[in-house]
Amino acid sequence: MWSWFGGSSAAKKKDLPKNAILTLRQQLEMLQKREAHLERQMNEQDAIARKNISTNKNAARAALKRKKQHEHSFNQTQSQIAQLEQQIYSIESANINYETLKAMENAGKAMKAIHGGMTMEKVDSTLEELREQHALGEEIGNAITSTPLGEPIDEEELDQELEDMVQENLDDMMLKTGQVPVTGDIGRIPSVPNGPVKGKAPATREEDEEAELKRLQAEMAI
Structure with a gap:
């Protein structure tokens, strides 16, 4: 998706979003300074027009005309600022989506490596083998505890x-x-x-x- 910005190496692709956002923020800062300057010019021309509205209408008209020009530039600057802010937001969102997708792909590869050659058949076979060994252990334990050690005693031989x-x-x-x-x-x-017998x-x-x-x-x- 970053091929739009040019470049083919992995390093360039990784740096493209960061560089694009950096450039946009620099341009945004310049436009914001221009916006503040135009706003001051508009306020100055408005003050001149108000000052000469009664005494010098031509000067007041000229001030209002300059105010309108500054106002037009001011509106254009605000529109450019809004567009740059939207571009920065879009690139940041796209970069977050890209990094999230890449993390999910890495997680999928890790899970695939962990599972390896595991299949449900192997899992069932392993569980069945464990159950058999457990049952065998139970039988052996019961045999050991219930069977007396040594050979049975021959009662006739004992008599x-x-x-x-x-x-x-x-x-x-x-x-x-x-x-x-x-x-x-x-x-x-x-x-x-x-004891001794009486009489004897x-x-x-x-x-x-x-x-x-x-x-x-x-x-x-x-």
Whole structure:
């Protein structure tokens, strides 16, 4: 659009609006000074005409004639000032529109560069992949928190190990006491009271130990 002013380089195009506005403002300033000068001349001739209206009508007429000439130039100057002000406004508006359009074009290029090769298909594919990974993470988390660590315990194996331990204890007692406990008889072993029985002499220490041993054997054989 700035080709109207001439020039083809980017630098000249950029400076054209600024230079045009600068020239117009200089001309506007000169016209405004001329406007003020013509207004003073009009006032002076008006004063001369009023001064001689009664005593010298020819001088008054000549003053009014000069006033009319100044008034004609004054009106032309005001018209030129209005045209220059309109031109300055138009160039400023056009330059603002141009800079705004250029900024919008740069924004469009930036958005295009940001989006790159993005398409709605790629966006949908990426979102679907994220949903799948999220679901997989949920499944893994649930599996970790709901599944006990290690292998399940074999209850039969546990019972067998317990029986082996009982048998080992019985074997150790048999080696120490020299007696083989009988399962049928163990249940009939009388319990030995903790304190002394009335009417009998207090039991010796060896008897207490032997009674305690038999009670323990009876409990382990159950």
